[in-house]
Amino acid sequence: MAEVSLKGVTRSFGPDVALEDVTMTIPDGSFVVLLGPTGAGKTTTLRMVSGLDRPDRGQVFIGGRDMSGLTPAQRDVAMVFQQYSLYPHLTVRQNLEFPLKSPILRTPRAEIDRKVAQIAEVLQIAHKLDNKATALSGGEMQRVSIGRALVRNPAVYLMDEPLSSLDAKLRSDLRIELKSIQADSGATLLYVTHDQIEAMTMATHVGVLDRGRLVQFGSPREIYENPVSLYAASRLGQPRINLLPADIFGGAPPRAARIGLRPEQIMQGEGEDSFVQRVEHLGDQTRLHLMFRSHQIVTVTDAHTTLKSGDIVRIRPNKPFYFDADGARVA
Template identity: 70%
Template sequence: MAEVVLSHVSKSFGAARAVRDVSLTIPDGAFVVLLGPTGAGKTTTLRLIAGLERPDSGDIAIGGASVVQDMPAQRDVAMVFQQYSLYPHLSVRDNLAFPLRSPVINMAEPDIAKRVQAVADALRIGHKLDNKATALSGGEMQRVSIGRALVRQPRIYLMDEPLSSLDAKLRADLRVELKRIHAELGATFLYVTHDQIEAMTMATHVGVLDRGGLVQFGTPRQIYVDPVSTYVASRLGQPRITLLPAGTFGPGAPAGATQMGLRPEHIVIGEGQPATVRRVERLGDQTRLHLRLGPHEIVTLADPHTPLATGDSIAIRPQTPLWFDASGTRIQG
């Protein structure tokens, strides 16, 4: 495994700047998630590290050595794509073994058999090794796709939204599997997604991208609790943070603040200003309340067994909210 360092990396496609002056350190053994919407620069950053794109400026180092001039095969990285990219005419065993039989690796067949079996067992598809790839379910095919990266034991694993085409249960199952595999291997993972649940549950570090730029990097907890802007604050958290004018609940905003951000834990129910319950969403382990406070909509959480119903009136007040200026930049309150 190896540390990966991007230093002032930029990449444009014509007039479109896909990556803007990104400096980022992916620690050895970390599980780093790049988070952002479509067009934020996540996949381009991944492809730059893999060598599938070359930066217009800046440097990329793996294990302390620049790889900008290296071909993809020389970088010793493995990439998992959103689509499975399996060989349909081959068995699961041969799909997993394929990278190890390449001229670059050229591993002996007995060693290939041992490694394929170990990876298949780790991914819980050992009983499928003799099946054709076309005979697998979507979740099993994605496990094989991930397994083809794992067998190589590269310096870093690059994953481009590998779970986004799966159903909710399979995504949840494979999130657990990937985190377990990461812990067992002590490997370095760089994972791209727009899904905040994947970022919160799997990452040791999250990098939030916006229009090609890295706007914040830290642990999931740091990003959630101490966001640098409204953009970052809106990337993590369910329900999403509610943004209101700074004076909604009266005076008390710090100098320069024009907006307050309220997460569910920032809202005290039972005292303060009156709000009307517009909708109650009962989700089993939690209940979401959709409230109207004057002209403003607020979403918060209540006890799963709350008797509140649409049309009820409750009192709410803020507690240690987040403050932002007119540009959306965080102000410490």
């Protein structure tokens, strides 16, 4: 496995800047998730590392080696695309075997059979091994696509929203399995998603991208608890961070325009009155939808709360975040 480094990587498509001076180090053996909305530069970053696209400026290093001029095959990476790409005339087994039959790898037949059986079991497609790819559902095709990457042992795995076409239960199962496979193998994995739950549960590091710029890089907990900007703060957390006028509770620091409150930063039972609009019982927790001085706030409370719509709850902030008019964090 290998460390991946991007140094000053910039890429434009005509007048549109996809990546701008991105510098980032993906540690050897880490599971790095790139977060950001459509157009933030997540997929372009994967394509820079894979060699499918070349930077206009900057360099990509894998294992300390400059990748300039090297083809995707020479980079020893395995990529899973958002849209599955399979050989339709081959069976599932043959699709999974295909990378292992490369003359470069020269994998023994017994090892091919073992790896294919292992990955098919993990991805819950063992019963489909002799089916043609065209006979599969969309979710099954995507699992086969993931499997084609996992049967190999490349320097780096690159995955572009690989679970997006799967149902909720299978996504949950495969999140656990992918993380387990990555941890057991010590693989370096760069993973793109819109799903913050995937980021929080799977990642060792998260890179937050905004319009081609890397705005923060760190552990999920670091970004959740110490965001550098309003934008970074909004990428993680469910329910989403509450944003209110900075002076709504008083005591805001100079230059602060907005106060950010995560659910656990709202203390209940003391402070000022808020009105309970709606109560959502979710089993392990209960969400409260509050109205406070004409502003809506969502927080969480005890799963067995007796609060109901129309009740009054007293609230106050506890160690909130403050942001200036441009969204930068105010100390």
